[in-house]
Amino acid sequence: MTHRIPGKGLLIDRARRVKFTFDGKGFEGFQGDTLASALLASGQRLMGRSFKYHRPRGPLTMGSEEPSALVQIHEGTQQTPNVRATVQELYDGLTARSQNRMGPLGFDLLAVNDHLAPFFSAGFYYKTFMWPRAFWEKLYEPAIRRAAGLGRLSGRHDESVYEKARAHCDLLVIGAGPTGLMAALVAARAGADVILADEDVRMGGRLLADLPEVGGMPGPDWAAGVVAELAALPNVRLMSRTTVTGAYDDGTFGALERVGLHLATPGALPRECFWRIVAKRAILSSGALERPIAHPDNDRPGVMLASGVSAMVNKWGVDPGAVVVFSNNDSGLATARALFAQGIRIAAYVDPRALPVTEPFPVYAQAEVTGTRGRLGLRDVAVTHAGGTSLIEARTLALAGGWNPTLHLACHRNGRPEWSERIAAFVPRPGMVPGLVVAGAARGVFSTAACLADGLAAAAEALADLGLSAPALAIPQAEDTPYAIAPLWAVDAGGRAWLDFANDVTTKDVKLAAQEGYSSVEHMKRYTTQGMAPDQGKSSNVAALAVLAEATGQGIPATGTTTYRPPFTPVSIAAMGAGGRASGFAPQRFMTSDAQSRRMGAPMIEAGLWYRPSYFPRAGESDWRTACDREVKQVRDAVGVAEVSTLGKIDVQGADAGRFLDFVYTNTMSTLAVGKVRYGLMLREDGMVLDDGTCARLGPQHFLITTTTAAAGPVMRHLDFVQQAFCAGWDLRLISVTENWAQFAVAGPKARALLATLGVQAALPFMGCAPMTIGGVQGRLFRISFSGEEGYELAVPARYGAALFDALIRAAHDLGGCAYGMEALNVLRVEKGFITHAEIHGRVTADDVGLGGMVSAKKDCIGKTAAMRPGLLEPGREQLVGLMPVNQGEVLTAGAHLYNERDAATREANQGYVTSVAPSPTLGMWLGLGFLKDGRARHGQVIRLDDGLRGRKVLVEVCNPVFFDPEGGRMRG
């Protein structure tokens, strides 16, 4: 650490040394260093290579707006690219690598690009790599991506912990510089619930970097005093290391907190936490960002912003060596004076303005920096003045091109800032984000005294909105230097002058864009890529549009800015999606038989959010098919048990319940007798089938309807809509009882015998329902079947479901039956031609699925009118059919298309498609359901099933979709 100034550095703890590596080489820094400050303190100015030309680069700034010093951090097998070395805090064992180089950092093989620069001008890729077209994907793009681009990902899953959190407050103060601290203090003393968020480790903003006096004490001491008072108050939350990244509707802000990124062993702490903060009022006191001046070779390591130089000296005690300050404004001059006062050698102060000043260091007025030298780091600065050009030896060139208010968040809701001639920068307009007041440097108020006053005023305004009164508070004494600037965007001296350091965009590129017709700022941005790097042009946007404005002659206000969009700084997707991976991706719903099914070895498959058993393997059954075949046979020959609680259950009550059901079902439910069940079909208002299910009448004014598993939610929403939109004043109540009842299907020739062993007398006719008692529990019994066998469904309150399942499978085993899973359930229903959402997929009418007769002619219902549209009634519609392979050994596949035997598999010749298939042990072959043009008239025809994806062609015979027991004798018993 050869470049430290003894006794300086507010943030570093000299008693605690920290070891780290950069490009494999060991370095040492202090606790409190950033990676950038520690490297600079060790004399390592070169930190990376530029994006396009592979020019040597060091940090331009000391903050989160850093465009150049982007590195890759390695932790175990993980690597994080594009980390700003100026933000990354040092910890023991930190491993960083430079990126975007080929070979060593000091001798990058791709630096040849720099010599080819005349060929790499704006729009180069668009112009050069056009032909031959086929070369783009295979040759040009991979080569360009390898040469350009930034860091690299590890290619592994990010196994680290991230978090998401929410917070609510009366007042969110964004940025803890003098303005923000003052605002937070006033609001906190008034009793408001305050969140103060700041992206730095220590709060204080420029007070820590520039050390102005506040209230008669050093700025950092005043800041520490305010922070201590705020920390002690119960109504204040201080969030340091937290960047507010976006402003959204209704006072909602996004913020990213760096929780564990600065720790060698974060333990259980997440790396980052993404906050959603909802604030009744907000104050944007985010300060301002200094901007560089574009002059030839202004991108060499050692060329920094003046504000960055004072930060490196005062916050981290890093010695910049001899400094040349190139400034067009009073703030740059103040920085030169302050640095000089601290013992830093000011080799020259260069200012294009005519300055009548005498300083204790060399001043070049009406002069400009016109070049720099030094291969991997700055050695001399060329200064052109009235007397000619002088070469001045310097280790650091501090650029002070003026300040841009950090107004990004104020523009996130599409507000456009306005140009201020006074400070030559954009400033926010009032009311750009409702409820947000911009204060201090963020609105162009620059002196410390003015910032303190502005913070107080902003807090008073917010407190008034909140109905609180601001306490009397004296504004502490502080410097109130006026700020004057003579805009200088680019030095006109030949050679390349950088605007956007991150994306390697020079003033020539912007002028070329204007010359080639890309004169709108949005077009220039996209043509040159200016402002499109990870820093989003924080240090280059305003200068670039100023250069554009000059080239087009439009002027800056007419040129305008590009759109400011969130996030203000990069946000890890992993933080935004925290908790959403693997089992956190979606909620999981478990049936009452879940634990028992898993104990029985059933593989569970997802059905929407539900988990259902696929099959129940027995010893010696090596695959699903063996188990499924057995389960189907046991249902057809003896009895099977399956939990069907996932079906939606909606309780419908009231004097108008029957009338309502008549309106939502195609068929009539009001005529159903108590104790009876009817199959029903619902349409969407556009005439397509919405869902099917059963409707049971439990009492004169009490119905219970079921929906399919998939449509349980949508059907509930639909019924709520119909009731609330069209049935005002009806005596009607609807409630979902899906979760309240556990329901089990008991199916097979021995189903009635099984129920008898459990003491349930199943003296019900087919499609009947009745209350029942089982094991002393009141339940409901329905005689319905989805298998084609004599079938019952038993419903008990959900808390008894697990016990009932146990009892049912034990009883089934004693009768030669079994539990059956989704695979067998599917085979059983395909054998019977029962439809599911594979068939009622949203593009079929009741007639298409062969249920046209269920649409009552006597009444209106949802979807009826639209179902009568001519196009839905014409011949040529695809109709539900059964499909059997001509050669019984062949396998059918769902998703395959259907063609006439001799037609080619073309779109024009398409006759239909397959929706469901099942291997039927009952019929000894695969069966399919599908839709075929005029299918009902084509039973007996042989057509071709063509599965282009799997390369399968099978001749199939078209038949009635009900393959097994078409008369239904078994189910009626």
Place this chain on the structure above:
Amino acid sequence: MRLTCPCCGPRDRREYTYYGAAEFLNRPAPDAGLDAWDAYLHLRDNPAGETRDLWYHDPCQSWLEVTRNTVTHEILAVRALGDLA
């Protein structure tokens, strides 16, 4: 985005399901003719500015008609379609 459910108070938009334009409330008579039904089912304005649309508040199952501005994102009014009692 937050909507104020007349039944539950201000709630995050994640609690709501969006449905579409409020014109869906104006169901034509069965014999209103094909054009009326076509307009009802398919034709929607896409205004820049004030719009009325339907939202479902999943936790309380209320259907709401929301008047809002698509440019400023202002929520101007929220009305429950049904009887909240």
